[in-house]
Amino acid sequence: MLTTLLAASMAAATAAPAAPAWHDGLDWHGVHVSIQQDAAGAYTLAWPFGQRVIAPQTFAADTASPLFDGLYAMAQDDLKQDSVTAIRDGAFDHGQPIPCHCFETGLKWPYVWTRDLSYSTDLGLWRFDADRARNGLKFKLSDVRVPTAPQGLYVMQDTGSGGSWPISTDRVVWFLGAQHLLGDKAFAADVYKALGDTLAQDRLYAFDPHMGLYHGETSFMDWREQSYPAWTFDEVTFIGQSFALSTNVLHYQALQMAATLARQHGDARTAGRFADQAKALKAAINARFWRADRGMYMSFIGGDGTPNDTYDLLGIALAVTSGVADPARAVQTLANYPTWPAGSPVMWPERRDQPIYHNRAIWPFVSAYAMRAARDVDQPARIAHEIESIMRGASLYGSNLENYELLTQGQHVDEGKLSGPVVNSPRQLWSVAAYMAAVTEGVFGLEPDGKLVPKLPTSLVPMLFGDRDSISLALPGRHITLILPKMRDGNLLVADRITTKGDATTVQLKAITVKDAPLRTDAPLFAPEAPPAPALAADGKTWKVQAHGKVRLYVNGHRAETIDGSGTLPRSGDLTCVSATRVGDDGLESLHSPAVCGDEGQPVDGSWPRHWTAPASGNFRVSLNYSNDHGPINTGITAAVKMLAIRCDGATEQRVPIVMPHSVREQRSTWGEFSARAGAACTFTLEDGFNMSYLSHFAHYTGGVGGSDGPLNAADVKGMVIAPLGASTDKGTPR
Incomplete structure (x- = not known):
């Protein structure tokens, strides 16, 4: 089955129509999707197994592509269905409804989860219903019910690996969403209080002063054996001891926000402290996570700094958009992250022994962050690739699904015990937000701070403009029109002149040529499987090491020698912890075996x-x-x-x-x-x-x-x- 999928994926790279052909539909792997708009403005999206009729929506895109415009209407309709007055989950109040004028997470996830809502809000849902976004975020704040414990207002880490925080520590993503909603004074006061209390608590329990980093699991990829070594399925202490790129970048952004708000509150001393912590954290991230031989930031490292040959797109995108990556590294890390014809995987390399979910999968919200990062570093090929992937997925299944299989962009691929995606919810909130972001940011150039900075790949012009010279977008309180230039030699359209009258903004575009990074399409799909743990035996001033075949050894966080079956290491009398990896013929390294330690004391x-x-x-x-x-x-x-x-x-x-x-x-x-x-x-x-x-x-x-x-x-x-x-x-x- 996998060989067939690989062949189909490669064939799609040359046979599937590119995005510019997407006017009244698209074709993908033998599936034809069509869309029609009636005189009343309603859209009918049809595919071989069904259809969806989408009523006219409050806000409209007006381009040469009914598909693009209709999917914008569908995203708004999905958002309406996610707009609820009560939420529920089997693990809370025995599954009974809980009043909440907010967004639920999706059809199969009718609750409010910290990371889902926060990323969705940051991707732009605050523009469409600020009250619901704010109410949902407030739902994830809590005071303390134990009188003897330190009191405060804290962001909640959702239920999770090993009993939640501080094994998972990405709850600070809450502030990524909250930063857009500070116009409400009461909410802004709560944000400032929660920011100080939550950061102080994380500093106490999750920060490692020796490494200069925050411990905890990768953000959103919280199914352990999907992205961490398989042996962590019943051993999560390793995850709690380790450090994740995405979670550390989120802490960096929260610290920066805390410094900014403290200055606004006239507290220069506190602002300076947070600014210093942010600066030090940025330096530590760049020192610890950058892997020069790959030209990318690693997804996670061990608690002793042990490097892992694994990468994730969200962490890399956040490193770019946050400014953690300097300009040269930002260009390099995004350009070196691989893509496939259907889109970009959320993690790479993939795992042969795991089903499809985070493993071997495309998640639209992560694609939207990759698109945002590509805009920051002027990579039009990546901008277009992520927009196409988000559009294609929504088109094929008549909803903004949670995720897709990487090679086919299928909503489910049957591979026995490896089948997946294992869970796939329609109208998933952050996927809805991803399509909104593809429209507002990716095409029309509206940035989170309200500035208009179009960076439209010229490869999308035939789809969006057709024979027209302008396209437009209606948003809450804003109407944007882009005007095509007569001369279009170049690979990127940017603003030449911006004119605003009332809530209407017109942008005269001009074509420029930027030094684009080609999409990386030559990456191997799978990493080798991790070997079993080596065995250590003391022999005077050396350790005798016994391993399973040819492995690369790491000692106390540092790469050591490669052995084939057996070898020796120096023994100092101090703690010595050794793990092993396998290296494939293509040079990819497996994740680590469990570590074994000698001279552990009594x-x-x-x-x-x-x-x-x-x-x-x-x-x-x-x-x-x-x-x-x-x-x-x-x-x-x-x-x-x-x-x-x-x-x-x-x-x-x-x-x-x-x-x-x-x-x-x-x-x-x-x-x-x-x-x-x-x-x-x-x-x-x-x-x-x-x-x-x-x-x-x-x-x-x-x-x-x-x-x-x-x-x-x-x-x-x-x-x-x-x-x-x-x-x-x-x-x-x-x-």
């Missing part, structure tokens, strides 16, 4: 507080052996979050956050670092931390413990493990 047993004497001066890693059976691996709100207070003779108290996510067996917690002098007597006290069950909102959670039955932040701690790290913890830039 467990420190007993009741709290626990006592230990430092055997030598230096730095140490501390973690806990524990079990947490308070929820399944893939969801819940009861990751146990604690603070380990360390008091050593003659030294200032050191505090290390410890996270113990849901587990299916006794395992190791996340780890932290501390320092001690030889002979110092150290006392360790485990103090209460904070998890999502402490938020008042989760009193409505009925899908597991920690909700309506009361907050729960606990794990069964079996022991403490301290391992020597040597004199320095400077990990440097991963190789």
Whole structure:
């Protein structure tokens, strides 16, 4: 089946009509879609398995393509269907309706989720119904229901891997949406309060001062074994210890926003602190995530900085649009990210052993962010490619679906246990927002700040203009007309002259030629599968390493030698953690095996507080052996979050956050670092931390413990493990 799909995909690259032919329909992989508009302005979209009649909408696109215009009407109709007065989810209030004048997430997701709504709002839905967008965002704010915990107003991390935050930490995406809705003074006050409280909490529990980064899962790609090593299906501590590009860029944007709002509030000291944190985070992202041999930012790295040969389009697009990437890297990282005829995958390379969902899939909202990034770096081929992909998907299935299979843009491909997309919801909110963005930003050039900056690829002119010399768009409170220039030599149309009268803006376009980056179409599809963990055996001053075949070794975050079956590594007496990857014939590297560690020190047993004497001066890693059976691996709100207070003779108290996510067996917690002098007597006290069950909102959670039955932040701690790290913890830039 896969060979057939690959052949069909490659044939489509030459046989399928390009976007300029899309006037009254399109053809794709033997499927013909047609569209007609009647005298009353209604559209009928038809395909072999059905049709959809779309009534005239409030806001209209007027181009030479009824398909483009009709899909704009369909997106508005989808948005109306997503506009509700109540939401529901089986895990909240026993599935009963919850009043909310807001947007639901989609037909199959009739609830409000933090990341979905926030990305949708940022892509432009705030223009079409600001009240619903604002109400939905307010629904995701909460105060605290535990009197002894720090009080504040916090953004909620949705239920998720290992019991939610801080295994997943992308809740700060909320501010990406909220920034567009600050005209409401009461809401703006809530935003400012929540921004300060949420960032402070993340700084305390998710920030790693040694790496200069925030821990946590990749934003939106939260089905562990799809994008992380397969062995994380029942072991999520690795994810909580790791660092994700997308989540760190979101924190950078939140810090920048906090600095801006603090200045507006006249608090220069706080503004300076947030600005300094943002600057340092930007530097750390560029030092840690950039992979020079690929010319791209990695999707995630290990907790010790171990590089991973994996990339995701959302993280890269956000790095470009946020300004984290400098101009040269912005051009390079987007140009090097691969595409296929149907569109751009949300992650690359793909996994052979996983079904289609995030793996081997196109997600329209991510395509919209890639389009936005391509506009920032003047890459017209990528702009057109993402617009075409968003249009094609909406056309083929008569709705703005959640996602599509990469090679065929199918809504479902039958491959046995690998079939998918596993879930695919019609009128998915962020897919609706993606089509809106393709129209407002991609074609008409309306940027999020309200400026008009058309960057229209000339390849789309035949579709959009046909024999006409102008096209127009009606938006809430704004009407935009683009006028085609007589001379169109070039690859990009930009503004020559802009005239505004009342709410009507006319843009005279001109053609220019930019140095475009060709779409990358030569990338291999799959990475090799990760090998099993190597075995370590101490042999005097060396480690004997036994591996499964030819593998590349990584030691304490750095690339070491390649061995074939067996080899040796130097032994220093300090903690040594070794993982392995396979390298394919095409040069792609697999994800990592589980790490095995030697010279881990001895467990420190007993009741709290626990006592230990430092055997030598230096730095140490501390973690806990524990079990947490308070929820399944893939969801819940009861990751146990604690603070380990360390008091050593003659030294200032050191505090290390410890996270113990849901587990299916006794395992190791996340780890932290501390320092001690030889002979110092150290006392360790485990103090209460904070998890999502402490938020008042989760009193409505009925899908597991920690909700309506009361907050729960606990794990069964079996022991403490301290391992020597040597004199320095400077990990440097991963190789």
